Amino acid sequence: MSNLNSIPLTSSELGYLWTGYSINEMSKWYLSVFREQSSDEEIKNVYSFAIQNTSEMLLTRKEILTNDRFPIPVGFSNTDIDESSPPLFSNRFMLYYLHTAAQLGLEFHSRSVALATREDVRKYNKSCLTSAIQLNERVVDLLLNKGTYWRTPPLPTPSEPEDIQRTSYLNGWFGVTRPMNSMEMGNLYSILNLLIMMETLFMGFAQTSNHEEITELFHEGVKVVKKQYNVLAELLKEEHLPIPPTYSAEITDTKKRVFSDRIMVSHMAGLFGSLVSQYGFSLGSVMKHDLLATYTLQIGKAGVFSEKVTKVLIEREWLEKVPGAISRKL
Structure with missing residues (x-):
């Protein structure tokens, strides 16, 4: 593909790029505050990893949108947070929050991959999905190591395949x-x-x-x-x-x-x-x-x-x- 900029973004690509930018831009402020408020170094580290991923996603999203002459969402600023405030939530919840956020990110990015057509957008969305997978892996491992991961119940193993009969x-x-x-x-x-x-x-x-x-x-x-x-x-x-x-x-x-x-x-x-x-x-x-x-x-x-x-x-x-x-x- 000789000139990607000659191929306009599809509505599907634009929607996920623009909305993803808004989500990432807002997320970085929450991630930053919760990282500062956590008193657990392991949780701080996984939040730092999430912030790094989010920042990298934002840079590329901005580049793609700008090259296609779409305005960038304004988003939020330092005036919308106060990192010096006392912790609002426990370390346990902040890790749970990040796990839920990682799961939502997996769903969002897998959908954006499925709907992308242009080569650079497909490549970018694939990298976002990979980052989301890596974050989810780190959070799950930490939850398991701390013994706070709540597992859904196991089920009895059937002896053989069975068709629905009624x-x-x-x-x-x-x-x-x-x-x-x-x-x-x-x-x-x-x-x-x-x-x-x-x-x-x-x-x-x-x-x-x-x-x-x-x-x-x-x-x-x-x-x-x-x-x-x-x-x-x-x-x-x-x-x-x-x-x-x-x-x-x-x-x-x-x-x-x-x-x-x-x-x-x-x-x-x-x-x-x-x-x-x-x-x-x-x-x-x-x-x-x-x-x-x-x-x-x-x-x-x-x-x-x-x-x-x-x-x-x-x-x-x-x-x-x-x-x-x-x-x-x-």
């Missing part, structure tokens, strides 16, 4: 119902893990915001997340499966500002978007009627609150516009 396999409301299969369980646990992280993070945000309206928004977000956690946990209880522990006790008592309202509300909006995506992905493997109905209902509830958060960002002019199609209406 349509009752799909039942969930009436008649004989079956237990969840391993795919349904795996995706359910992934959603729960994200909800657990969101609950703790929003409780910490609410504790350090100085504006009543924003504090109330975080409290409402906690309620939405808790309700969804309880609904999904009940599905596990019904099948006598273990429920992952929450991290709400991992918040310190500090009320001093750590992050600005803008960067906290922006993070909240992004996480609710990730939650809806998690539900949507999980729907593809669901075969039980009751599980399908539960996910569909929770998507609607998460979507309603996500819209409320987005309106707050728009009203305060805190939300940058993603590049999109030109309106052709007269």
Whole structure:
């Protein structure tokens, strides 16, 4: 390919490059603060690795977007953080937060690889995915070494392959119902893990915001997340499966500002978007009627609150516009 710049970015490539830049740009501020607030050298080191990866991703994203004459998202600045603030969360939660972030990064980058066409973008997205894999490996190893990794339950090994023989396999409301299969369980646990992280993070945000309206928004977000956690946990209880522990006790008592309202509300909006995506992905493997109905209902509830958060960002002019199609209406 002689001249990459003569080939314009596709909408798919642009969307993931631009959105990825916004995510990385916001992430670096959280990573920097949590690295400084951690008192564990091993956790600090893995955060340093994450910051290095994020910085490298930002440089190349900026280069590609600039070469194609797209404006770079403004993002945030030093005024949006206070690294000198006392720790808001425990070391244990900060490692859990990074693990969840690494998992979300894996999903984002694998999707960007699948949708890329231009040679330089494919190469770049592949390098981002490789970095995300490396980060996830380091975080998982550290969690295992510290004995804080919560494993999903093992399942009995079947003696032989078995076909589905009855349509009752799909039942969930009436008649004989079956237990969840391993795919349904795996995706359910992934959603729960994200909800657990969101609950703790929003409780910490609410504790350090100085504006009543924003504090109330975080409290409402906690309620939405808790309700969804309880609904999904009940599905596990019904099948006598273990429920992952929450991290709400991992918040310190500090009320001093750590992050600005803008960067906290922006993070909240992004996480609710990730939650809806998690539900949507999980729907593809669901075969039980009751599980399908539960996910569909929770998507609607998460979507309603996500819209409320987005309106707050728009009203305060805190939300940058993603590049999109030109309106052709007269």
